[in-house]
Amino acid sequence: MLEVRNVSRTYGEAHALRDVSVTIQDGQFFSLLGPSGCGKTTLLRIIAGFEDPSQGQVFHKEKRIDNVPANRRRFNMVFQRYALFPHLNVKQNVAFGLQMKKTPSAEVEQRVSEMLSMVQMETYGTRGVTTLSGGQQQRVALARALVNRPEILLLDEPLSALDLKLRQQMQVELLSIQRRLKHTFIFVTHDQEEALTLSDRVAVMNKGRIEQVGTPQEIYEYPKTEFVARFIGSINVLGGEVGDGAADSLSFVGPGKRPFIIKASRDGSRPLPSFAKGTKVSLLVRPEKLKLLKSAPGPEQNTLEGTLKEVLYQGPITQLFVQPKETQGPVWVISQPNTAVTARKQFNLGEKVYVSWLPEDCLLLEKDGNGSGG
Numbered sequence: 574m575l576e577v578r579n580v581s582r583t584y585g586e587a588h589a590l591r592d593v594s595v596t597i598q599d600g601q602f603f604s605l606l607g608p609s610g611c612g613k614t615t616l617l618r619i620i621a622g623f624e625d626p627s628q629g630q631v632f633h634k635e636k637r638i639d640n641v642p643a644n645r646r647r648f649n650m651v652f653q654r655y656a657l658f659p660h661l662n663v664k665q666n667v668a669f670g671l672q673m674k675k676t677p678s679a680e681v682e683q684r685v686s687e688m689l690s691m692v693q694m695e696t697y698g699t700r701g702v703t704t705l706s707g708g709q710q711q712r713v714a715l716a717r718a719l720v721n722r723p724e725i726l727l728l729d730e731p732l733s734a735l736d737l738k739l740r741q742q743m744q745v746e747l748l749s750i751q752r753r754l755k756h757t758f759i760f761v762t763h764d765q766e767e768a769l770t771l772s773d774r775v776a777v778m779n780k781g782r783i784e785q786v787g788t789p790q791e792i793y794e795y796p797k798t799e800f801v802a803r804f805i806g807s808i809n810v811l812g813g814e815v816g817d818g819a820a821d822s823l824s825f826v827g828p829g830k831r832p833f834i835i836k837a838s839r840d841g842s843r844p845l846p847s848f849a850k851g852t853k854v855s856l857l858v859r860p861e862k863l864k865l866l867k868s869a870p871g872p873e874q875n876t877l878e879g880t881l882k883e884v885l886y887q888g889p890i891t892q893l894f895v896q897p898k899e900t901q902g903p904v905w906v907i908s909q910p911n912t913a914v915t916a917r918k919q920f921n922l923g924e925k926v927y928v929s930w931l932p933e934d935c936l937l938l939e940k941d942g943n944g945s946g947g
């Protein structure tokens with residue numbers, strides 16, 4: 574278990590990390606996700622030992638390690654730029670760490686070839702690394718880090734230099750390697766889809782803080798802050814305030830003073846929020862929870878009237894964009910799967926439409942400080 578406790582890091586006036594605490598269990602694929610400059614690399618470098626925290630501690634297996642030098646932590650890091658030795662061939666690059674540790678040459682030979690076959694580079698052993706493609710170099714960098722059997726592998730945006738196809742292929746490879754070796758992987762990315770796909774758990778970071786840690790599903794379905802909700806996937810937002818409460822529901826007073834109803838999620842994993850009447854909040858709904866209708870539905874549904882602005886066919890789904898009548902805010906996005914039924918349902922641009930959703934399918938969150946919201 575790796576534990577980061579109340580770690581802060583400042584560079585002069587700049588706060589790269591502010592009171593970060595997080596626990597990472599052994600054998601997990603754990604991702605640090607957040608926008609550029611939020612402190613991901615700084616946190617990774619502090620865990621690796623390349624950087625000291627200004628405040629706080631780091632523990633590994635209940636022993637304090639933030640005063641232990643990097644080369645004694647048994648962690649390995651894969652950098653965003655592969656940093657291979659250009660004058661060595663593939664095998665020599667992978668063998669380097671073992672040779673430094675004076676590992677017997679028969680063992681070096683065996684472990685290097687094992688690693689190269691794991692990353693599917695076994696036929697490239699004698700190639701100079703500068704003659705390899707980006708994806709091949711990336712795989713050599715991975716083999717070079719893994720051959721040392723690190724207890725924790727730290728990966729700083731290792732796939733960001735790759736094109737989409739190769740990136741997806743490498744994601745699958747990384748995951749299968751991690752499942753086979755059962756090592757702890759701490760993976761930095763600013764790509765939310767990549768984090769959701771690969772991780773057992775995700776920490777979402779914003780401006781030097783961790784806003785939420787959870788499984789991909791928890792982060793997507795039950796974001797705790799507006800920042801997390803907006804950063805992961807796309808989401809529609811209305812600004813307003815809390816109205817009256819009832820036994821199993823709460824009302825939200827949106828633009829035009831119209832009430833919307835909020836309920837706990839059906840499976841009970843998201844309870845009814847407990848805001849006081851009058852609290853400024855945002856109502857948020859994912860595009861796939863919305864239905865588009867030609868006439869107003871019954872009162873058991875939340876409804877927003879608007880004008881259909883755009884229809885984008887995207888293969889498996891169609892995205893529809895609606896300008897709500899009662900807000901000057903951004904258009905709402907509705908995403909519909911292209912089943913045989915929906916494909917035939919025709920809407921015309923400029924048409925008056927109704928966007929509707931169930932009271933249990935939306936979130937109510939405190940308005941965040943950025944002044945965002947519909």
Ligand SMILES: Nc1ncnc2c1ncn2[C@@H]1O[C@H](COP(=O)(O)OP(=O)(O)OP(=O)(O)O)[C@@H](O)[C@H]1O
Nearest residue numbers: 584587588589608609610611612613614615616763
């Ligand atoms: N050596 C340094 N000196 C001064 N400021 C630094 C230093 N290293 C990082 N910072 C600042 O700390 C903040 C966090 O940087 P960090 O590299 O951790 O971000 P990041 O989340 O990895 O971003 P990116 O996604 O762009 O790689 C940034 O504002 C950055 O400018």
Ligand SMILES: [Mg+2]
Nearest residue numbers: 613614615729
């Ligand atoms: Mg970085």
